[in-house]
Amino acid sequence: MKIIISYPPIESTKGTPLLSQNRQFQYFKEPTYIYPIVPATAATLLKKAGYQVIWNDCIAQGWSYQEFINFIKEEKPDLIAFETKTPVVKQHWRVIDDLKKLTTDKWRPLTVLFGDHVSALPEESFQNSKVDFVLTGGDYDFLLLNLCHALSKHKLSFNDTEPGIYYRENGQVKNTGQFKLNHDLNSLPFIERELTHWQLYAYKNGNYKLTPGTYIMSGRDCWWHRCTFCSWPLLYPEFRVRKVDNVLDEIGILIEKYHIREIMDDTGTFPVGDWLRDFCSGVIKREYNKKIYLDCNMRFGALNQEEYKLMKKANFRLILFGLESANQKTLNRINKNLKVEEIIESCKAARCAGLFPHITIMFGYPWESYEEALNTWKLGKWLLQKGYAHTMQATVVIPYPGSPLFEECASKKLLKTLNWEDYDMKHLVMRTEVPEEKIMSLVQSMYKVSFSPEFVIRKLLSLRDKEDLKYSIRAAKKVMGHIFDFSK
Ligand code: SF4
Structure with missing residues (x-):
């Protein structure tokens, strides 16, 4: 076949x-x-x-x-x-x-x-x-x-x-009935990278400072899996994680066989607790930390300063956080289980440990006023300008079918369209009290922070080697692209 x-x-x-x-x-x-x-x-x-x-x-x-x-x-x-x-x-x-x-x-x-x-x-x-x-x-x-x-x-x-x-x-x-997540992730073979043309994904990816880079997934998918706007808990209503040694063995092969220099783990939220500590210790013991950078998705408020320090020792670099809102009302409403203060504390703790927080910021909630959206914008700007966040991505919220937010908007008649092609972030699909142009302009101007004098000076002062310079040039090109992505 x-x-x-x-x-x-x-x-x-x-x-x-x-x-x-x-x-x-x-x-x-x-x-x-x-x-x-x-x-x-x-x-x-x-x-x-x-x-x-x-x-x-x-x-x-x-x-x-x-x-x-x-x-x-x-x-x-x-x-x-x-x-x-x-x-x-x-x-x-x-x-x-x-x-x-x-x-x-x-x-x-x-x-x-x-x-x-x-x-x-x-x-x-x-x-x-x-x-x-x-x-x-x-x-x-x-x-x-x-x-x-x-x-x-x-x-x-x-x-x-x-x-x-x-x-x-x-x-x-x-x-054949409701799907079940009863498969053992440790039974899976490591991905055949040649078969799946790994080089296609090894260079053009804004997360990598060093190339070739690649992706792995230690778990499926997020141990919190409750945010109402997120569509992936539908795919993975339960969290499973691979054994630490299984993940470390895969990393070893990626280093030895493919000469990979940076690995992004795309688990929705990277495992924490004993698993994280064992993983970092394993990376250090096998000396992978001398050969690669590691990047992962994390939740604000999930780790303490010691854990961030251990991640740094294991040579983690980029830590991707979702900054969905700076308004407690919204964080509660989307079931993020997070206090606004934890956003600042986590960014500071990760940065102080020497890690590079990347924040993904969202605008366009139906219940938020312009002032509230502006709060999020201001927090994002402050984190970037102070250097507590290293890079960022800004988008509009899209309620994908199957997510609780979609159900809520459908029942309250807050969906402007059911034409799925419109769910591509080029427009708002939820009715908002703030006019769409104002939301789009907030998204665009978030990217423009990357060209503010304070941000640029901080970036220039942080350059340590030619890889830093190349990464910053690539990042600047990406930011320019994003400004056009959200232009009319
Ligand atoms: S923490 Fe992130 S991955 Fe997990 S449910 Fe929330 S948005 Fe989705």
Whole structure:
């Protein structure tokens, strides 16, 4: 059985879609490519089980739509699987229907969709396209393997497949039940980096100071998993983490075999407590801290000064924090379980330990006044200008289907549109008391802080080597790109 795991081209004047492994979809003028860890694990699992697997990320490869279609016609895969997300799901339905038109007497490609959008609304894709299967939940690597076993044995009754698979039978959409996250992450093979074209994701990524860089995932996905705007708790309502030694062994291979110099762990929130301490000690004992930088996602208020110091000793560098609001009312309302003061304390503690906090700031909550949005803007600016935050990203809040925020907005009639293509951060999709232009201008002007004299002087004074200089130049280009991303 031949399987293609694909990111088909998304041809858009809005920029390059950041679709892979992304909790918040955006088109970028200055592209960045994130290693899609779960699809790459799916490819590896399938290959190890004896299937012929082709990795085909047309977005990262810059392919045109025609190149993609020609490639599929030539390869004639038995099954094509894509990850999808709300703003591009309609385009993926068109792709699926185009692929079905390629059917010949001897070849009929099967299509599979997975991701947060189709986990929230699995039946919608059957109604709007000729898709054959939808995989729900976040363990779609395990589920895709299970599906391929079922298909290759021609057991299409699905009586013995895992829960979470949607399919058609006699013109009706059926499913195998609610997905379960009962798979052991330690049983997964390490990603076959050649198979999944690791170099595509090793350079053009704003998180890396040193290249080649790469991604891993120590856990799925976030131990808090309760923020109401976040769509990934839908995929991973429970948290699981790999054993420390399993993660360390993978890092060892990345250093020795691929000469990786920086690793971003894309677990929604990196594990804390004993796991973090054992991990840092293991990194130091194996002397990986002398060879690579480590980056991770973290929650404000989760760690103390000693833990940040230990992370620094293990050569962690960038720590990504979500700064969703500077208003306690909003933090409570989105169930962030955080006090505003903890934002400042955590940034200071991480920075004092020698780490580099990256803050992702959000604007556009329906209940926030302009003054409240401005509070967030001011806090972001202050953290950047004081050097407590090193870099930042600013976006508008998008309530993705399946998230509690989407449900809340739908029930209160706060959604301006249900056209999924509008959920791409180019516009607000929630009704707000603040006019959209004012919110967009706050987002844009947040990026402009990076060009303020105080920020620039601080950056120049912090340059230590040519890698710092190259990183700062790349970061400045990214910031310019983001200013255009949010321009009209
Ligand atoms: S802490 Fe981050 S990853 Fe976890 S639920 Fe909240 S937004 Fe999502």
